[in-house]
Amino acid sequence: MKLALTVNGARRDVDVPPNATLLSVLRDDLALTGTRYGCGRGQCGACFVIADGRAVASCLLTADQAARMEITTVEGLARGEDLHPVQRAFAEEDAMQCGYCTSGMLISAAALLARDPSPDEVAIRDALAGNLCRCGVYGRAVRAVQRAAS
Amino acid sequence: MWDRSDPERLEQRIRLERDGTVTAFSGKIDFGQGIRTAFAQLVADELDVPIDRVHVVLGDTAQVPFDFGTFGSHSIAQETPRLRKAAAFARRQLLERASAKLRVPVDRLDTDRGTVVERGDRRIPYADLLNGTPLTGAVPDQLPLMPDSRRRYVGQPLPRIEARDIVTGRATFVADVRLPGMLRGAIVRPPGRGAKLRSLNDEAARKMPGVVAVIREGNVVGVVAEREEQARAAAAAVEAEWHLVPVEGPSADVPMRSDAGVDRALARASLRLAQTYVLPPIANAPIGPSAAVADVRPDGATMYVGTHRPFGVREQVAKTVGLPEDTVRVLPQITSGSYGRNSHPDAAIEAAILSKGAGRPVLLQWTREEEFAWSPSRPEALLEVTAGLDPDGRILAWKYDEHTNVHTAAGLDPQVLSVTSGRNAIPPYGPFAAKVTLHLEPTRLRTANFRSLAAAENVFAIESFMDELAAASGQEPLAFRLRHIEDPRFRRVVERVAERSGWSGGTMPARHGRGIACTVYHDTYVAQVAEVEVTMSGQVRLLNVWCVVDPGQTVNPDGVRNQIEGGIQQSASWTLLEELRHRDGRVVTTGWDAYPIATFNDAPAKIEVLVEGDATRPPTGVGEPGAVPTAAAIANAVYAACGARVRQLPLTRERVRKATATG
Ligand code: FES
Ligand code: FES
Numbered sequence: 001m002k003l004a005l006t007v008n009g010a011r012r013d014v015d016v017p018p019n020a021t022l023l024s025v026l027r028d029d030l031a032l033t034g035t036r037y038g039c040g041r042g043q044c045g046a047c048f049v050i051a052d053g054r055a056v057a058s059c060l061l062t063a064d065q066a067a068r069m070e071i072t073t074v075e076g077l078a079r080g081e082d083l084h085p086v087q088r089a090f091a092e093e094d095a096m097q098c099g100y101c102t103s104g105m106l107i108s109a110a111a112l113l114a115r116d117p118s119p120d121e122v123a124i125r126d127a128l129a130g131n132l133c134r135c136g137v138y139g140r141a142v143r144a145v146q147r148a149a150s
Numbered sequence: 151m152w153d154r155s156d157p158e159r160l161e162q163r164i165r166l167e168r169d170g171t172v173t174a175f176s177g178k179i180d181f182g183q184g185i186r187t188a189f190a191q192l193v194a195d196e197l198d199v200p201i202d203r204v205h206v207v208l209g210d211t212a213q214v215p216f217d218f219g220t221f222g223s224h225s226i227a228q229e230t231p232r233l234r235k236a237a238a239f240a241r242r243q244l245l246e247r248a249s250a251k252l253r254v255p256v257d258r259l260d261t262d263r264g265t266v267v268e269r270g271d272r273r274i275p276y277a278d279l280l281n282g283t284p285l286t287g288a289v290p291d292q293l294p295l296m297p298d299s300r301r302r303y304v305g306q307p308l309p310r311i312e313a314r315d316i317v318t319g320r321a322t323f324v325a326d327v328r329l330p331g332m333l334r335g336a337i338v339r340p341p342g343r344g345a346k347l348r349s350l351n352d353e354a355a356r357k358m359p360g361v362v363a364v365i366r367e368g369n370v371v372g373v374v375a376e377r378e379e380q381a382r383a384a385a386a387a388v389e390a391e392w393h394l395v396p397v398e399g400p401s402a403d404v405p406m407r408s409d410a411g412v413d414r415a416l417a418r419a420s421l422r423l424a425q426t427y428v429l430p431p432i433a434n435a436p437i438g439p440s441a442a443v444a445d446v447r448p449d450g451a452t453m454y455v456g457t458h459r460p461f462g463v464r465e466q467v468a469k470t471v472g473l474p475e476d477t478v479r480v481l482p483q484i485t486s487g488s489y490g491r492n493s494h495p496d497a498a499i500e501a502a503i504l505s506k507g508a509g510r511p512v513l514l515q516w517t518r519e520e521e522f523a524w525s526p527s528r529p530e531a532l533l534e535v536t537a538g539l540d541p542d543g544r545i546l547a548w549k550y551d552e553h554t555n556v557h558t559a560a561g562l563d564p565q566v567l568s569v570t571s572g573r574n575a576i577p578p579y580g581p582f583a584a585k586v587t588l589h590l591e592p593t594r595l596r597t598a599n600f601r602s603l604a605a606a607e608n609v610f611a612i613e614s615f616m617d618e619l620a621a622a623s624g625q626e627p628l629a630f631r632l633r634h635i636e637d638p639r640f641r642r643v644v645e646r647v648a649e650r651s652g653w654s655g656g657t658m659p660a661r662h663g664r665g666i667a668c669t670v671y672h673d674t675y676v677a678q679v680a681e682v683e684v685t686m687s688g689q690v691r692l693l694n695v696w697c698v699v700d701p702g703q704t705v706n707p708d709g710v711r712n713q714i715e716g717g718i719q720q721s722a723s724w725t726l727l728e729e730l731r732h733r734d735g736r737v738v739t740t741g742w743d744a745y746p747i748a749t750f751n752d753a754p755a756k757i758e759v760l761v762e763g764d765a766t767r768p769p770t771g772v773g774e775p776g777a778v779p780t781a782a783a784i785a786n787a788v789y790a791a792c793g794a795r796v797r798q799l800p801l802t803r804e805r806v807r808k809a810t811a812t813g
Contacts, residue, residue, distance in 0.1 A: 017377065017380070019379060020379060024377070024378060024379060028377065028378065031328065033323075033325075033328075034318070034321075036325075036438060037438070037515060038518065039741060039742060040517060041518065041742075041743075043518075044437060046437055074317075074319035075319045077318075083318070090313075091314060091316075092309065094313065096313065096316055097712060097713070097716055098182035098487035099316035099321060100436070100437045100438040100486035100487065102316050102317060103319050125751050125753075126750075128750045129749050129751050131749075132437055134435055134486075134487055135487045135716045135720070136715065136717070136719025136720045136748075136753075137712070138719060138749075138753035139715060139753060139756070142750070142753075
């Protein structure tokens with residue numbers, strides 16, 4: 001089916017199977033591979049994008065549903081070469097190891113800071129609780145979000 | 151055992167480019183442990199160039215020297231002196247070339263950030279010394295190295311080189327590789343491991359939208375299609391009949407240490423204690439499931455994979471698709487951390503079969519379900535330990551029987567088994583007589599490499615038992631350990647972690663407790679203190695962890711901290727939450743709901759890691775040791791908090807409650 005998506009501020013026209021998820025359309029049709037596949041069931045956070053201001057699992061949205069929303073992916077966080085504060089903070093705190101979970105964490109963190117510019121630690125942990133990291137960078141990620149907030 | 155014998159060639163290690171940048175080559179792989187950055191630091195210092203001019207190529211079989219693989223942290227430690235010497239040799243050649251060109255003796259020349267300088271003022275950029283003649287030659291074994299005072303990068307905490315690509319989403323993980331004409335694959339899975347294909351009906355599948363081919367080779371059946379959704383739908387529509395053949399792992403008994411007089415000493419000990427510890431199988435469970443891209447042509451193949459051993463993949467792929475090895479190029483990509491999982495290139499082999507069958511490049515992305523069901527897991531372990539103390543409370547004798555399964559595909563040679571499945575089974579304490587035996591038991595589960603192999607299991611048993619011995623003989627657990635530590639470096643990390651955590655001072659709130667555990671893992675010394683709270687219902691909350699580590703000379707202290715923190719966090723997850731369910735050799739776990747791991751809400755408030763490397767000792771690995779003592783530190787803390795001694799992982803609420811009741 002033909003759809004018009006709004007991704008990272010731009011209109012993108014695609015022609016995809018009716019059951020295609022937003023995740024597969026981002027990765028396979030729009031070459032936005034920064035959004036990652038982890039579980040396909042909304043359980044890991046690797047595929048999170050911001051949809052109308054909220055961090056959501058793009059593996060659970062159909063592209064059709066997403067066509068009615070404003071989507072921001074990790075590629076859309078920076079303004080040109082200017083990194084988003086959470087991106088800068090994650091790099092500065094070295095809040096990553098393999099980096100596979102990082103896009104999803106950045107999305108959750110950016111969505112959090114957009115609605116609450118100075119969250120406390122509990123709010124940060126809650127907002128990122130849907131992002132699993134097997135490498136165990138949780139402590140650094142909390143510090144990175146704190147740094148981005150200040 | 152894993153060393154190459156050929157002399158090192160400079161041109162295989164370091165290449166000076168025409169623009170003055172430097173390319174360094176290594177067969178090692180960075181899977182999050184930061185070695186790309188560490189290697190760049192080493193080379194930049196030794197060759198005296200700014201670090202942003204150093205480009206590190208890892209694992210590309212067409213470019214790097216042969217390498218057996220990145221197994222365990224120690225193989226990285228072996229690599230650093232090789233790169234360092236090659237860079238030093240390159241610098242010496244540049245000085246010699248400059249000396250010839252300027253007609254001044256070498257000792258009047260020095261280097262400064264990418265240029266040769268003559269005392270006085272003449273300067274020649276390295277690139278100008280190239281003249282179309284690359285730097286080559288056998289790297290001498292002995293040659294002077296940069297003094298520490300002139301090393302600018304080594305020892306500095308530097309952010310990872312890949313950090314910017316990762317935070318912008320630009321980093322190309324294996325599943326992000328896109329090739330012209332690339333198809334998507336999906337495998338038709340049998341009902342069990344080792345099943346043989348009896349019959350196949352793919353008529354319906356072939357007609358489904360987007361399907362390019364259904365491919366069968368031996369017992370591998372897969373579909374390739376234009377889109378992933380299409381490949382999966384068609385794979386589900388393939389009707390395959392299978393013949394189940396039960397597979398069972400090997401068995402073996404390996405005596406690892408057999409001092410004389412152990413049984414006699416145990417018989418006359420004034421205090422004797424015997425306990426059994428149990429660990430379940432657990433999953434490597436990378437956040438990104440296995441993936442591979444294969445481009446197999448009649449005259450050669452290119453593989454984009456996540457692997458610890460690119461040359462091993464090259465060999466296996468070449469054999470699978472029937473190509474000479476030198477026509478297969480393996481290009482390791484940045485990959486989801488896999489903690490040992492990638493030692494088995496399952497997805498690469500399958501992708502190669504599909505690509506060969508389709509005659510086009512194929513991306514194969516395993517699903518989460520496939521990752522749980524078809525990956526090897528860390529084997530279970532049952533550890534029986536008996537020790538006897540003399541009247542003074544010192545250990546006289548120690549008997550240890552480790553029952554487990556294979557931890558690697560490295561083979562059943564007793565020497566190999568004792569350093570893989572038997573890793574860290576010999577206690578780091580002394581002096582006493584010990585008998586340590588590894589019993590490899592058959593299992594239908596597929597088991598293989600996971601961070602630190604058997605060390606995490608053995609150290610859970612040994613360090614829990616040390617606490618139990620201390621308690622049984624009325625001794626303080628820290629002091630009891632120190633009485634049995636002879637190595638001064640080991641002593642130091644244990645004393646330092648006690649200091650940092652305020653081990654001997656202050657009182658704890660009710661139901662809070664601290665536990666200590668320590669080990670020596672491949673010459674890395676590590677000691678940890680964990681602080682927990684145990685609720686009335688038996689729920690364990692990890693509050694804080696302190697860790698002191700001595701990995702010898704330290705290239706990038708923040709990289710070390712990051713690795714150790716991650717090891718502790720992951721190990722805390724194993725300890726408190728993880729158990730892989732299986733039946734008849736089949737893993738029944740399919741998703742994160744059935745296999746919870748630690749989340750942001752489970753992470754302790756603080757993990758404090760002090761890197762106190764002995765700079766006079768060669769660097770040792772840090773990717774694994776952090777994960778090794780954590781389970782025992784937590785279990786010992788639970789005991790201190792509520793008197794519950796839990797000898798079986800994970801430390802679930804039920805187990806803790808039951809152990810509290812039985813005291
Ligand atoms: S892939 Fe969407 S939540 Fe895991
Ligand atoms: S950094 Fe590897 S999964 Fe989070």
